[in-house]
Structures are given as structure tokens and as C-alpha cells.
Amino acid sequence: MFPHQLLLLPLLLATTPLTLASPSPLHKRSVTCVKVGATATASWTNSAGETCSYTGVVGSNYGENSAGGDYSCNGRCGTGCTGVAIGNVYTQDCWSHDICSYFNNASGGASDPNCGAAFEAAEDDFLLGYLDGCSQTNPTNPVVKPTASPVCS
Ligand SMILES: *[C@@H]1O[C@H](CO)[C@@H](O)[C@H](O)[C@H]1NC(C)=O
Numbered sequence: 001m002f003p004h005q006l007l008l009l010p011l012l013l014a015t016t017p018l019t020l021a022s023p024s025p026l027h028k029r030s031v032t033c034v035k036v037g038a039t040a041t042a043s044w045t046n047s048a049g050e051t052c053s054y055t056g057v058v059g060s061n062y063g064e065n066s067a068g069g070d071y072s073c074n075g076r077c078g079t080g081c082t083g084v085a086i087g088n089v090y091t092q093d094c095w096s097h098d099i100c101s102y103f104n105n106a107s108g109g110a111s112d113p114n115c116g117a118a119f120e121a122a123e124d125d126f127l128l129g130y131l132d133g134c135s136q137t138n139p140t141n142p143v144v145k146p147t148a149s150p151v152c153s
Contacts, residue, residue, distance in 0.1 A: 031134065034092050073138055094129075101115045
């Protein structure tokens with residue numbers, strides 16, 4: 001996830017009770033933990049309306065992408081392994097957003113054309129993942145670039 005999230009945090013915290021009382025009709029609020037070291041399938045909808053998927057390992061380290069983003073702890077809710085976060089939370093939605101962002105050079109959080117919806121789906125994970133027991137010890141993996149690419153159709 002991106003530094004923009006830091007700017008959103010106070011707003012999110014301020015509006016959390018309202019958000020929880022009135023779930024967005026567009027995004028189901030749910031937090032599903034994923035285990036560091038486990039294989040997981042990321043999925044998102046791209047700007048062309050296609051469904052994309054990619055299977056990889058939670059906590060993998062892809063280093064920087066060509067847009068300069070930090071993908072050192074894929075699946076963690078927060079930038080890389082060390083970006084501001086509430087615990088070291090790993091969830092399905094944060095995994096999907098990280099993978100989408102890596103491959104699409106995403107920026108701008110919710111405004112990104114490919115990964116904005118995945119960003120919004122991950123907001124509740126960022127806020128509530130710790131309470132939901134998704135915090136784990138960060139892995140210390142070397143940078144290994146992915147060899148596969150997402151499939152979209
Ligand atoms: C990401 O950026 C790199 C370098 O500018 C470019 O080669 C690549 O096509 C971009 N990927 C996408 C999905 O925009």
C-alpha cells in the first residue's frame with residue numbers, strides 16, 4: 001500500500017464508526033487473514049473491467065517496482081515491511097492490493113485506475129486487521145523478482 005494511506009488514516013479513524021454502521025454498498029467490509037509463507041491468490045478488477053488474478057507467496061519480497069514502490073512484505077497492510085500500520089497485519093485484501101499495485105505501477109491509493117477498488121477493499125483490513133488477529137511477525141526475505149505475471153480476462 002502507499003504513503004497516501006497515511007493521509008487517509010485520520011479521516012478513516014474519524015469515520016470508522018459511521019463506516020461500520022453503514023457499510024459501503026460497493027465494497028463488502030470483511031477482513032480475512034492470510035499466513036506469511038502461505039500461497040495465496042490475489043484478485044482485482046482492472047481499469048478495463050477485467051478480473052485479474054495472480055498466485056504467489058504471502059510475505060514475499062519483490063523489492064521496488066519500476067514506479068519506485070516498496071514491495072518488501074507483500075500482503076502486509078502498510079507500505080513494505082516498515083510503513084506505518086496498526087500491527088504487522090497480513091490479509092487477503094492487502095495481498096490483492098499489493099500485487100495489483102506492483103504489476104500496475106499503481107499510485108494515488110483509491111484513485112488508481114487499476115488498483116483503486118482493491119485499495120478501498122483493503123481499508124477496513126488496515127484499520128481492523130490487528131483486532132481481527134491478523135498480525136504476524138514480518139518475514140526477512142531477500143528480494144526475488146516474480147517470474148509470473150497476472151492473468152486478466
Ligand atoms: C510500469 O512502468 C514500467 C517502466 O516505466 C513500464 O515499462 C511498464 O510497462 C509499466 N507497467 C504498467 C502495467 O503500466
